[in-house]
Amino acid sequence: MSDLQFTNNWFDSVARNVWESLITQIKISKILEVGSYEGASVCYLIEKLGNQLELEIHCIDTWEGGIEHQAGSAAEADMQSVELRFKHNIETARNRVAKPVDLHIHKGYSDAVLPKLLSEGKRNYFDFIYIDGSHQAPDVLFDAVVGFSLLKVGGVMAFDDYLWFENLPHGKDPLRCPKPAIDAFININFRKLQVMFSPNYQIYIQKVAH
Numbered sequence: 039m040s041d042l043q044f045t046n047n048w049f050d051s052v053a054r055n056v057w058e059s060l061i062t063q064i065k066i067s068k069i070l071e072v073g074s075y076e077g078a079s080v081c082y083l084i085e086k087l088g089n090q091l092e093l094e095i096h097c098i099d100t101w102e103g104g105i106e107h108q109a110g111s112a113a114e115a116d117m118q119s120v121e122l123r124f125k126h127n128i129e130t131a132r133n134r135v136a137k138p139v140d141l142h143i144h145k146g147y148s149d150a151v152l153p154k155l156l157s158e159g160k161r162n163y164f165d166f167i168y169i170d171g172s173h174q175a176p177d178v179l180f181d182a183v184v185g186f187s188l189l190k191v192g193g194v195m196a197f198d199d200y201l202w203f204e205n206l207p208h209g210k211d212p213l214r215c216p217k218p219a220i221d222a223f224i225n226i227n228f229r230k231l232q233v234m235f236s237p238n239y240q241i242y243i244q245k246v247a248h
């Protein structure tokens with residue numbers, strides 16, 4: 039029986055099956071996540087990989103929520119409780135596996151934390167980066183560009199919610215969804231990456247050159 043506490047199935051419904059296959063294709067031991075919420079995605083990686091490999095995991099989140107968690111939205115959340123569940127879940131997962139998990143929790147905005155990681159020498163460092171933070175196009179573009187510098191050649195960067203958008207009275211707002219930012223990032227870095235696959239509203243790229 040699992041004593042992990044999750045209030046949604048975001049990870050299970052879109053990513054779990056894809057990651058089952060991905061972790062057989064690349065070696066993942068250094069992990070960066072932008073947007074951790076209750077820790078579902080990171081707990082999956084700890085429990086799947088943590089008996090075979092020592093893991094280094096960096097989680098970035100404000101625990102303030104994004105536009106999709108605002109008052110009145112379907113995903114409205116008490117973010118203080120979300121953060122407490124994140125800490126509980128991560129500790130539970132970590133205590134269940136045989137190998138040490140070097141866990142770094144960065145509470146803050148990704149546009150402050152990602153450059154800090156870069157300035158600390160983590161260029162070309164991570165095997166796997168999951169971009170699942172802000173859904174605003176300028177923020178997603180920032181996360182993608184700086185995240186790509188932190189990714190090693192051969193490493194994989196996954197974007198959640200590639201096709202997510204809000205149903206607004208005036209239609210889609212291209213600045214309030216991830217796709218225009220992710221497309222711009224992919225197009226500009228076309229020679230340095232390959233698109234691996236795009237299942238379930240997500241998109242996965244692999245870095246092939248600096």
Ligand SMILES: C[S@@+](CC[C@H](N)C(=O)[O-])C[C@H]1O[C@@H](n2cnc3c(N)ncnc32)[C@H](O)[C@@H]1O
Pocket residue numbers: 048049072073074075076077078079098099100101102103104146147148149170171172173177
């Ligand atoms: C969709 S949730 C992450 C879900 C998680 N990866 C999972 O699979 O369960 C998005 C998270 O991003 C965080 N977030 C939103 N904008 C952010 C920003 N600019 N910097 C850091 N975190 C942010 C929110 O607080 C929220 O917890």
